[in-house]
Amino acid sequence: EAGVAQSPRYKIIEKRQSVAFWCNPISGHATLYWYQQILGQGPKLLIQFQNNGVVDDSQLPKDRFSAERLKGVDSTLKIQPAKLEDSAVYLCASTSPTVATNEKLFFGSGTQLSVL
Amino acid sequence: AQTVTQSQPEMSVQEAETVTLSCTYDTSESNYYLFWYKQPPSRQMILVIRQEAYKQQNATENRFSVNFQKAAKSFSLKISDSQLGDTAMYFCAFMKHNVNAGNMLTFGGGTRLMVKP
Numbered sequence: 001e002a003g004v005a006q007s008p009r010y011k012i013i014e015k016r017q018s019v020a021f022w023c024n025p026i027s028g029h030a031t032l033y034w035y036q037q038i039l040g041q042g043p044k045l046l047i048q049f050q051n052n053g054v055v056d057d058s059q060l061p062k063d064r065f066s067a068e069r070l071k072g073v074d075s076t077l078k079i080q081p082a083k084l085e086d087s088a089v090y091l092c093a094s095t096s097p098t099v100a101t102n103e104k105l106f107f108g109s110g111t112q113l114s115v116l
Numbered sequence: 117a118q119t120v121t122q123s124q125p126e127m128s129v130q131e132a133e134t135v136t137l138s139c140t141y142d143t144s145e146s147n148y149y150l151f152w153y154k155q156p157p158s159r160q161m162i163l164v165i166r167q168e169a170y171k172q173q174n175a176t177e178n179r180f181s182v183n184f185q186k187a188a189k190s191f192s193l194k195i196s197d198s199q200l201g202d203t204a205m206y207f208c209a210f211m212k213h214n215v216n217a218g219n220m221l222t223f224g225g226g227t228r229l230m231v232k233p
Contacts, residue, residue: 042207042223103149103211107161
């Protein structure tokens, strides 16, 4: 089966610019996550979707970050305006919330963002 | 809230030898999962092994095994017969058990493992 697709793979922008990342989860996976991984640290959850509804966005900096999953499939994560401390890898993951499999997350290869 | 701590930022091991990576966690939950993920330079998180908290038996996957001490909230990963391809970042992670929806993973800070020829 196809994995979680993310694009772009790399992005370099200047501070105060805007940027958007795209994620296409595995077909049929209702739950989608965005994680931020700063260099040398473990990933931190930014937002979790169940279909097109938000389950948890408590750690999303809502003054500059936004995310949507309008049709319950693809998702975009946007940063506007970007700050230097937003430099990180942004990982998308998905899972199917069934009893048998809901603990197994499938990750994409991430987008590496550099803010100059 | 859950926390996961990995106290070894870097480890190295000679090829074919055994290495153990440490992880401790803090939670008030009684039913949960614990994981070890591998992250090579490609950045994709690869599931190495998982453990259900209600199971007393330690999980094993080929050369990878865990030592799960629930009372001590400790979850170490042992890699036997280390191979060059095991060189990567390793993350310990925690997930609450919830049958109704997907759940979030809480990650530790990671351990960089280098396997030397």
